[in-house]
Amino acid sequence: MKTTDKDVATEPAVQQPLSRKLLKLALILCACIATGVLIWEELLEDRVVAKRFGVVEPGKIYRSGQISSYLIEPVLSENKIEKVIALNGSDLQKPYLKTEVETAKKLHIDHQVLYLIGDGTGDVEDYAEAVAEIMRCEKAGKPVLVHCAAGAQRTGGVIAAYRMLVQKKTPEEAYQELLQYDWNPHKDQALIDYLNQNLTRLSSLLEEKIEWYEPPATIPVIGK
Template sequence: MKMFASTNRTSSLWRKIAIRFGFAIVFLGGGIYVFDEYVKWNLFPKRWGVVEEAAIFRSGQLSPTQIQRQVQKHNIDVIVSLMSPLPGDPAYEAEKNAAEEHGIERHEYPLLGNGTGDIKQYAAAIAKIHESVQADKIVLVHCAAGTQRTGGVVASYRILVQGKSVDQAVQEMKQYGFRQRKNPDLLPYMNEHMSELTALLIERDVIDYSPNPLPVLDIEL
């Protein structure tokens, strides 16, 4: 009888430990989620990166606190947004206000969230980046997360304007969170529209000629 009582007490003890451990995991997970969603990007600029030192920067949509801080810290002259307008959104309105307050040019070239969309928007965004750099203006290019749309545009700029290899361009995309398995549409889209994008950039005097052969991004990378 004593043995059964001891076994029951042991089982009860382990149940209590398991329950407390479960609560701890839930609490910790909830804390991490809250930090990631609501705290981190107020403390740090979302996926901030340097494309060209003191010339081109990239990021996700910056919080109201960070947009003020970063445009002043890096002397941003031009903002290239790859997002659709979001009237009433705090971060969107803060960016517009910061641009107006600091005399920053702001241009919108909306793309879909996976980085696809109208290839003419790609061409226009790349042309604006190139034009700004040529005029010694410091550019910030961004989308919501700083991964898909920004990754596609910056990679296209690297390949077609700067002449970087497709491997370098895709590796840079990965550094900012791009994963082919999570977004299987972007690299095929870029390959399918490479010829048209090249022609549009020639038409806009961004590049002088089409590379031969046309670059092909390896979707297995």
């Protein structure tokens, strides 16, 4: 069958609207996905998921970021937490941390606030107190939750110090655990430098605070 000029001319007219419809559909789909992600991250996630919640030692030691007002009571209750160590003391007047303090009081949970800096650095005395308190809680059989704002830097640093100095885990094991909780080696090197500069002093402070603490034979070096 012979194709006429009229037939050829009409084919693009059929195809062009279809391609435009597909493009519009793709744009609408992308917009819906982006909106859904935004709604999840900004409005729903903190109501459903406890930020970076993790188990350090089952039934004994837990870690997290700042848990929202919607979840703090069930998380503390369900995990039978008896002690909370908040490393983000500079956030004490923010709603979530204020609610946490009030909830701990309501549940008769001991609550301690320490003041480390967002990049995981800070006063080594506060680091030592955090690690020492974890040791005290573990010895007393009191489940403890350690947290900061994001649950990656300050919390990661304290848990890494605990792993290496108290549990005698290898630096590589401690480093891998940092990565599991979204610590970024390309952006957050200050934490590694801080730990390596202060682990010796931290170990000495633990000897002063905890009579049963046994320092490692060699002070570990992490991330090298």
